[in-house]
Amino acid sequence: MPAADELSRLLEHPAIWRGVSAARMEVLPTGFSALDERLPGGGWPARGLIEILVSRFGIGELSLLLPVLATLTRRPMARWCVWTAPAFPGSALPSDGNESCLLEPFAPALVAHGIALERVLVVRVPASSPRALSSQTLWAFEQSLGSGACDVVMAWARRPRAREIRRLQLAAERGRALGVLVRPQRAASEASYAILRLKLEPATQGVRVTILKSRGGKRGSVELALHASGN
């Protein structure tokens, strides 16, 4: 049937998005086969903004990303892997009093997980107030995403507005980069322009990943044992 062939070829155009069926798009394997099966195209999108909503910062969002970070930084012509304001998860551990403890990425652990440190760029955001911190973080995030010099950019942010997320998504498309925005879980009810939204909750073994929004993927949740595969 030549007409059907022609039609299916037309529909493979990356600009055409059809509901459930996976439109062709460049993906990066997540390193977790159970998650790959559920994501559209079988992995993280290679460009665009994804959102990870966590019940607590530090619950395992970084372990979930480690395999793809290792793949991206070890490619022959790898671009930057930018960590924007990674000190931010510290504010999830304010605990005693109001001083928030700032966290730093621990290089030996990153190397142990196969990340090439030569390609890692840490952007620290000096800020006097939480509001300034948030706006500076989002500025640095958007600049890195749109620069074209990065493969993947990660940011930990508390409450970006929907309009800002739209700008981040456009910047990610422009810079052909994967943007990862980690936010608290209560943002799940807000609308978002991110092309993929995941929710992370603690489970008995590792974390439970729930897909809240995806272009053509299946919904539902999957339980992942992060550290068994991470090591």
Place this chain on the structure above:
Amino acid sequence: MRPRVIRTDDGRGTSAPALRSPRLTALSPEDSRNTSQDCAELWAGMCVTSSPSNPGESTSSPPLEQLATRAQRFTPRVSLEPPDGLLLEVKGSLHLFKGAAGLMQALGEEYGDIGKVSSFALAPTPLAALLMARWGKPLIITDKAQLIGHLAPLPLKLMRWRADVPERLARMGVRTVGEALRLPRAGFARRFGIAPLADLDRLTGRAADLPRPFFARERFRRRRELTYELENTERILIVLAPLLTALGDFLRLRQCGILKLECLLRHRHAPASSCVLRLAAPLADVSRLTELLGERLSALELPEPVRACELRSGTLVPYLPASRSLWQPGEQGGGETQSNELIEHLRARLGATAVCGLQVLAGHRPETASSVREPNAGFAAVDGSPPPPWSAFRRPLWLLPAPQLLQQKEGRPRRRGPLRLAAEMERIESGWWDGTDIERDYYIARDSYGVELWVFRERTAPHRWFLHGVFG
């Protein structure tokens, strides 16, 4: 073929070389004086010896460059002879200073105040001038014919050859320049190499000598006074635009880029606010400089309205504009140029220390196992990082800069609820040699929210619990 024999009218044949009789090339005394006055160059040599109080200071290069800059008052052709020499081509300036003696006097006045013992000499060849200056006798030789006669008594050590050359010459009984010049050339070259012979040739003017010219370091500096006061930083950028355009022309003319640009904003009462732009790679592109300066200015807090602004560049560095990449960023390693631009852009707004790379250090203490470093520019080949020495144990992805004290209850750590400890324990004892030794038992703990934490218990007396990392 040229004819070997020319037949003249009277029928006698003469050979061609014989036409150039020795009498024609020999010069009468009057002729010799004339040629000496017309000798192409006259060099002033200057030798700076450090004053006895602080030896060694004068040998550093910046003072010599300063002296060279001052020497441009006498002539545009100045050369540096590190570590202590300076050469000036003064032939064209003699008339201005009323002859050689006047010039020497002017030189002495110019450099009389530098607090160092310096000596000058004038000679037709640069090396001869330098040698006489090193010798410390203020000689003036304008006649090339007298040059060798004046050079002859100079000791050979002034030539600053390799140490063994003057030693071996001294053993042969040759101690002065004149004695060395009398040696047969072929034998001299065979025994001491070509370089000393070439030096002697340059000394006597037998071989041409062109010292490398010195160019004073240039900077861009321009100021604009405003007839009104400005508070808005965006407006300030508009006011700066002509200055930036002038900077762009300045740089393009010299094919140079800059690594540093300072923008000074002057106020009525408060001291001037300064905003310094430091660049990762030489830059000459005005639109990009404007963009970066805009980011810096937007982060600047002005104490008062601005009345005048000024741009000052750092030193100029040679700059070749790179060609545009064929590839789009993200294809085949396109985006190499964007790599530096991103770092500069982020630094312009967030500060120089805001952007850094990471590296692993050789150390077993978690505090000393990693550090920050300057990010690699460009696409360096990624070679496999060395494997960490403790692959048997898990390490947290996030580390606290300093361990945080945890509450405890009945010997168990608490953090918003009890922490569940994993059975596996890792003991880290290290650092006894530098006074920051640690003796800790590390555990992986899980708090009531499901976050995995890296905690440790001191092995020494109070046995307190600390939080040191988050697995993430």
